[in-house]
Amino acid sequence: MSDIAIAPPKTAGHGLKRAIERFPFLPALLILVVLLVLNGLYQPRSVSLVGITGLVKTYLALMLLAVAQTYVVYAGDIDLSAGAIVSLVNVSIITAMDALGGGTSAVLLGLGLGLLVGLACGIVNGIVVAALRLQAIVATFATSIFFTGLALYVLPVAGTPAPTAFWRTYGGRILDIPFVMYAAVLLAVLLLVLARTQLTTRLLAVGDDQQAAYQSGLPVTRIRITGYALAGLFAALAAFCITGDTASGDPLVGGKMTLNSVAAVVLGGTALAGGFGTVTGSVIGALIIGLIGSLVFFVGTPSEWQNLVQGVAILVALMVGILVSRGARR
Amino acid sequence: MSAVEGTRKDAGFSPMAALKAPLMVALLLIVLLLALGEYLSPGFASAQQILRLLIVAALMGIVAAGQNLVILGGREGIDLSVGGVVSLAAIIAGNLMSGQDSGILLAVLGCLAAGALIGLINGIGVTLLRIPPLVMTLGMLGVLQGLLVVIRNGIPSGRAAPGLSGFVTQPLFLGLPGIIWLWIAIGLLMAFLLRRTILGYRIYAIGSNEQAAFMAGMPVKTTRILLFVLSGMFAAIAGICLLGYTGSSFANVGEQYMLPSIIAVVFGGTPLSGGKGGYTGTMAGAILLTVLQGILTTVNIDESGRQMVFGATLLLLMLFYGRGQALRT
Numbered sequence: 001m002s003d004i005a006i007a008p009p010k011t012a013g014h015g016l017k018r019a020i021e022r023f024p025f026l027p028a029l030l031i032l033v034v035l036l037v038l039n040g041l042y043q044p045r046s047v048s049l050v051g052i053t054g055l056v057k058t059y060l061a062l063m064l065l066a067v068a069q070t071y072v073v074y075a076g077d078i079d080l081s082a083g084a085i086v087s088l089v090n091v092s093i094i095t096a097m098d099a100l101g102g103g104t105s106a107v108l109l110g111l112g113l114g115l116l117v118g119l120a121c122g123i124v125n126g127i128v129v130a131a132l133r134l135q136a137i138v139a140t141f142a143t144s145i146f147f148t149g150l151a152l153y154v155l156p157v158a159g160t161p162a163p164t165a166f167w168r169t170y171g172g173r174i175l176d177i178p179f180v181m182y183a184a185v186l187l188a189v190l191l192l193v194l195a196r197t198q199l200t201t202r203l204l205a206v207g208d209d210q211q212a213a214y215q216s217g218l219p220v221t222r223i224r225i226t227g228y229a230l231a232g233l234f235a236a237l238a239a240f241c242i243t244g245d246t247a248s249g250d251p252l253v254g255g256k257m258t259l260n261s262v263a264a265v266v267l268g269g270t271a272l273a274g275g276f277g278t279v280t281g282s283v284i285g286a287l288i289i290g291l292i293g294s295l296v297f298f299v300g301t302p303s304e305w306q307n308l309v310q311g312v313a314i315l316v317a318l319m320v321g322i323l324v325s326r327g328a329r330r
Numbered sequence: 331m332s333a334v335e336g337t338r339k340d341a342g343f344s345p346m347a348a349l350k351a352p353l354m355v356a357l358l359l360i361v362l363l364l365a366l367g368e369y370l371s372p373g374f375a376s377a378q379q380i381l382r383l384l385i386v387a388a389l390m391g392i393v394a395a396g397q398n399l400v401i402l403g404g405r406e407g408i409d410l411s412v413g414g415v416v417s418l419a420a421i422i423a424g425n426l427m428s429g430q431d432s433g434i435l436l437a438v439l440g441c442l443a444a445g446a447l448i449g450l451i452n453g454i455g456v457t458l459l460r461i462p463p464l465v466m467t468l469g470m471l472g473v474l475q476g477l478l479v480v481i482r483n484g485i486p487s488g489r490a491a492p493g494l495s496g497f498v499t500q501p502l503f504l505g506l507p508g509i510i511w512l513w514i515a516i517g518l519l520m521a522f523l524l525r526r527t528i529l530g531y532r533i534y535a536i537g538s539n540e541q542a543a544f545m546a547g548m549p550v551k552t553t554r555i556l557l558f559v560l561s562g563m564f565a566a567i568a569g570i571c572l573l574g575y576t577g578s579s580f581a582n583v584g585e586q587y588m589l590p591s592i593i594a595v596v597f598g599g600t601p602l603s604g605g606k607g608g609y610t611g612t613m614a615g616a617i618l619l620t621v622l623q624g625i626l627t628t629v630n631i632d633e634s635g636r637q638m639v640f641g642a643t644l645l646l647l648m649l650f651y652g653r654g655q656a657l658r659t
Contacts, residue, residue, distance in 0.1 A: 078464075080589070128645060132649065133656070134645070134648045134649070135596065135601070135602050135648075137408070137592065137602060138589075138592060138593050138596050138602070138644075138648060139645065139648060141589045141592075141593070141644075142593075142641050142642075142644035142645045142648065143641060143645065144641070145637050145638075145640055145641035145644065146637070146638050146640075146641030146642055146645070147641075148637050148641075149633075149634045149635065149636070149637030149638030149639075149640070149641060150634070150638060151634075152632070152633055152634035152637060153632070153634035153635070153638070156632070156633075156634065210657065211657065214657040220657055221657075259410075259468055259471070259472075262464075262465075262468060263465075263468060263469070263472075266462075266465050272406075272462050272464060272465065273406075273462070304479055304480055304482075304483035304484075305476075305480055306476075306479075307475060307476035307479045307480075308473065308476030308477050308479065308480050309476065310472070310476060311469070311472035311473035311474070311475060311476035311477075312473050312476070314469060314472055315469030315470065315472060315473055318461070318465055318466075318468075318469045319455065319459060319461055319466075319469070322459075322460075322461055322462075322465065323459060326460070
């Protein structure tokens with residue numbers, strides 16, 4: 001019958017559909033590969049080890065913040081304070097390390113404090129959004145103003161330098177391999193472990209259908225708070241990378257990153273409505289944003305046009321990603 | 331309005347319910363804040379100061395009008411690009427009029443066209459391509475920010491015409507400047523649009539149940555595109571007025587309106603889920619936000635303290651408004 005004739009393309013479509021359902025980041029991965037090739041064509045050195053290391057070094061912070069954002073988006077929420085948490089952690093650890101003398105123990109204590117600050121901010125967000133039931137967009141915008149105020153209180157003006165031990169380690173090499181590569185591998189392992197925990201499944205369940213999750217006995221409020229807390233921790237990690245990269249404290253350093261983290265999550269194929277997505281996609285999304293930036297530079301766009309071209313390219317990538325994944329899922 | 335609200339009204343007048351109505355809450359808070367401001371810094375609630383606050387509130391209120399429409403239309407409707415449109419309109423207007431009254435008309439037309447075009451693109455992306463509004467307008471914001479850099483490099487920042495500055499800052503009629511009258515006119519227009527026109531009914535219908543509206547034969551997509559176009563145009567009007575207020579445009583001047591315009595809508599009693607609410611409350615919400623910011627700039631505290639108090643107060647105020655339903659089995 002005619003069914004048989006059209007069977008091969010049908011199964012092909014089915015295979016793609018199933019693949020994207022299992023790996024929602026496939027369209028993003030395709031865009032990433034295309035961008036890598038284009039980058040390589042225009043600037044061969046950009047795809048060398050040095051070039052990739054530089055890319056990772058600059059965009060590790062955005063990758064981590066995109067991961068932070070993903071855990072919140074999983075549950076159908078959003079965190080517009082992510083960038084403000086980065087700023088607050090950045091100035092907190094810089095000030096603490098400075099006050100403790102800047103030695104190795106000071107750095108470690110500072111990092112511990114940074115994690116606590118990030119966690120606390122995340123829990124505040126979670127309580128405000130999940131327990132007090134305020135609307136996530138406006139509530140986390142309000143907390144972002146509060147966190148920025150705190151950051152300005154801790155360090156009113158940008159400038160205090162990070163301890164040498166800290167940024168030398170971040171920018172340096174261990175056994176001839178760049179430190180950021182270890183960090184990236186560590187991140188990959190951490191994400192793999194987290195993806196297999198019950199928490200991820202629960203966050204996705206809440207995001208898919210809050211009412212159903214509640215009726216099947218899941219502690220919805222606690223799960224959403226945990227999502228925000230996890231986001232706070234990853235925002236703190238993002239702040240560590242920013243601090244390693246810029247080697248100084250700046251109370252407004254993270255502000256611009258919030259919207260990019262949301263864009264990275266969407267680029268990665270995660271649904272903003274919640275219930276569907278991967279952190280891998282968000283990491284790829286952050287890299288796409290970075291690669292678009294460097295490609296725009298490498299093709300020789302005049303400097304004043306770079307932001308526009310980059311903006312248009314990101315908008316197009318967002319649209320293509322959404323259209324492709326929806327087309328495949330249908 | 332929705333059936334739920336109708337039945338609630340039928341149950342008779344209850345003082346408690348009236349007191350909890352968002353508009354009443356906002357008005358009450360505005361009066362309280364003005365009294366607090368007067369107490370903290372005598373002269374805060376003088377007629378002249380209130381007028382100044384109203385001008386600033388009008389700027390935010392006009393942006394919030396478009397935001398309000400997009401949010402009312404539902405389906406996660408939100409317009410993050412308004413901040414970019416305000417900045418863009420301010421710089422386009424400054425250049426088209428370059429300090430000459432004769433250029434005002436051209437500037438207004440040019441800005442409205444630009445705002446409408448941006449809104450049209452947003453609307454098409456959201457409806458025909460079905461990109462979530464947050465993503466579409468976020469991407470558009472990035473494009474507009476890039477566009478601003480290009481424009482800023484090519485041409486001088488431009489100046490407001492004296493006529494425009496006068497319209498925004500000088501008394502025009504009954505001691506009130508033109509922008510206040512403009513805002514009142516927009517308020518009346520919005521009330522008429524939302525309550526007395528077919529478009530208004532459609533907006534509520536689409537916002538509360540898109541599927542049902544579609545089944546009833548309403549042009550869901552056209553209506554939603556129109557909402558984004560109107561949002562772009564309102565933001566453009568605000569940008570022109572902002573130029574008149576500041577005299578000359580400067581980088582990303584409009585960004586300060588992006589998220590606050592959404593908060594003004596929420597404080598006005600329109601939940602982000604759409605389908606209910608209105609613009610009268612949003613106007614009160616814009617005034618409330620402005621008075622709050624006004625108090626914080628009058629009080630002698632550090633920028634850090636100011637931001638912390640502002641953020642905490644916003645959260646506190648949000649507790650009065652549209653908290654989500656508790657989950658029940």
